[in-house]
Amino acid sequence: MTSDAPVIVWLRRDLRIADNPALQAAVARGAPVIPLFILDEDTGWPLGGAARWWLNGSLTALAAKLAKLGTTLIMRRGAPDKVLRAIVQETGAATVLWNRCYEPAVIARDKAIKSDLQKGGISAESFNGALLFEPWELKTQAGNPFKVFTPFWRTAVSAPAPRKPLPAPKKIHGYGGKVTSDVLTSWKLPPVKPDWAVGLRDTWIPGEAAAQDHVDKFHEETVTEYVKSRDIPGETGTSRLSPYLAFGEISPHQVWHQANHWEPGAGQAGFMRQIIWREFSAHLLYHFPQMPEAPLRPAFADFPWTRDKKALRAWQQGHTGYPIVDAGMRQLWHTGWMHNRVRMVVASFLVKHLLLPWRTGEDWFWDTLVDADLANNAANWQWVAGCGTDAAPYFRVFNPVLQGEKFDGDGAYVRRWVPEIAGLPDAWLHKPWEAPDMELKKAGVVLGKTYPAPIVDHKTARIRALAAFKKIRTGD
DNA sequence: TTTTGAGTTGTTCGA
């Protein structure tokens, strides 16, 4: 009799069919399955604009896939405890299954929900579908969480191998009764006025199928050159898997297992290392839940940040006068994504050249990135700012001109995103303010008019940053 | 408990 009671699979950041432990467990019970997505806008960090756009596409793809398999995705908005209780009531479901999320606020919410459900006689169980290793599994010999990546990596790769991915169910036993679902469009996830998502639509296809396409393409075309090409923003030298991983349209297990079977080499190893970086960030957030809001090194509480709103706006809009920085910020705004190398350059620029708080950068990335992930975002901003556990040394100030010349020597990236200076020869492209008047004229560039003059002087800003960082060391 | 070696992605300066 209980086997006929439906099972609710509460989908969250695991918007996929394959390698979905909660879904798999539900199907295995033989009972009708009710896949449910709840839009919870009150727990933790509310989704940023770009992520909301992505979610819309993800849910559309997921609903279509579930329909093909014989069931219907139910979508509701509201407080998850209330929604779950309502659906249990409506359907007589006896079980709720989900895959764990590891953000502090979500952990707390889910814990309360689990105990509430169980108190009400409903079976509730959670699974790991998001991490190769549980955050409490990898420990130093002294039993502490890792704070340094390299030993974390060594421990991860010598630990028992993560489980193999689960196959996608071929058929899902749908629920015959009636359950009401919101209409996705009523959530108004994508922007309307102004419609800033044009570039996102041109760049991305959310969903499980596209995620696997990215893995295949990366394997076929990119991985052997990865070590070098991953640093060249003008090329497609990276996997671009981040948004798919962030929404769980592919699992790290699927990626890890496939990569493990590729031909061994520096590219393969380097890529797998990046997957472990994702784990590292998630583990850090689990053990240091304050990471998104507060510097992990307490000394940074007193850092003399500036609050220059005009500079912040110039950075956000890609009008700093440093071409590589502006190119990155515009790529971000246009596509919801930025190349890894350039993320470092723009982040260093915000924190060190402009001395703006890393939290302002974190907030902007959170709102504009389709791959916005609380753990990665926080860990990486803290790394750049130097206040993380395993952070960049204070004297590492990226020189945006050198970075441009080194990694975008042919100017492909800057010319694509900063077209108003595209006519400049390579020699001046990354430092237009040094170009001879004649070259500027030929390229149709009028500094301060068609393209901004640098908002800070590199040398001056560097000295200022070093002085500021020295202050928190000595406590002067 | 103490010691030891090491720590994602850089820049600048002077020889």
Next chain:
DNA sequence: GTCGAACAACTCAAA
């Protein structure tokens, strides 16, 4: 143009 050192000190993780 190339190369090595300095830029700091601290904390982490394992031996």
